[in-house]
């Protein structure tokens with residue numbers, strides 16, 4: 001049997017012989033209080049962003065992640081753009097990101113008039129490689145007062161944005177050390193990583209998104225929990241949290257009747273109706289996480305016997321939410337085999353997919369600055385995301 005058929009068979013053995021289309025990640029609202037909570041918004045008339053469900057949702061997120069403050073907004077991209085603005089990213093700046101991410105990581109930077117500067121990844125977490133980051137900064141960066149500049153372009157380097165890809169925690173402790181050394185703000189794109197953490201000592205773990213100045217999560221329809229569309233900023237800093245709320249609500253000063261705004265800001269707050277859905281989803285998070293881990297372990301077991309294919313695992317001392325279970329094709333010339341595997345799976349209505357086109361290869365980012373991206377190119381040819389919806393595990 002050829003490899004592509006073998007892979008599809010392995011997936012079918014794990015998820016069962018489904019007759020319907022199987023997508024990478026689908027939302028689920030079964031056995032939840034979704035309808036009841038949304039009905040409350042409609043009955044009371046509180047559907048927009050002022051409303052009690054928003055703060056309820058924010059409290060649940062801050063409680064769960066351990067971040068002192070969580071500020072809910074209308075999507076993950078807005079959350080990232082706000083976080084970057086708050087840590088000081090402005091027009092013409094450069095922000096360091098990995099090329100292997102969803103395009104939103106770069107778009108949020110561009111929305112502020114800044115540009116992404118790409119640094120390579122490493123193969124175990126698929127996140128920014130700490131030593132590549134260190135090398136790149138040693139080569140391009142120069143300190144002037146409190147700021148860091150790219151000595152070749154003259155632009156300010158104003159933040160580093162590691163991404164926890166597919167929910168796998170990046171090597172954030174090492175990355176943070178480098179940011180501290182250079183006095184560079186650290187904003188974690190934890191859009192995919194609700195439920196992922198790093199163990200800090202025997203019985204203490206810290207949630208992804210809580211290591212730097214700010215972190216962000218997405219609640220888009222394909223993420224581990226969804227609010228339809230939505231996102232949140234995480235921070236331990238009360239000033240930053242306050243500013244996030246202020247800037248996401250048109251910078252209006254609190255007053256019983258005056259409409260006074262003290263700066264140009266955005267309208268980014270999460271509507272109450274979406275927050276109500278979010279609360280019902282947070283109530284199911286633990287179950288979803290458990291199912292995803294079981295699903296991952298089933299994939300791991302079945303692909304263990306298949307030569308030249310491995311299931312990507314969390315690093316020791318870290319815990320992935322396994323948002324997307326992912327296989328890596330080993331050996332030479334993986335791209336042809338990858339495409340054959342994907343194509344065959346699609347013919348069986350199993351819509352697996354490759355990792356995103358590297359962001360630096362997209363037309364609008366081709367002219368961005370970048371370091372050596374060898375590992376990003378290497379890995380991006382080898383990865384296939386498997387069907388990962390928690391509801392693929394029955395009765396959990």
Ligand SMILES: *Cc1c(COP(=O)(O)O)cnc(C)c1O
Nearest residue numbers: 075076077102104105191218220
């Ligand atoms: C989903 C995602 C975002 C953006 O979130 P939206 O809610 O879709 O705007 C940003 N970064 C990464 C890595 C993502 O996966």
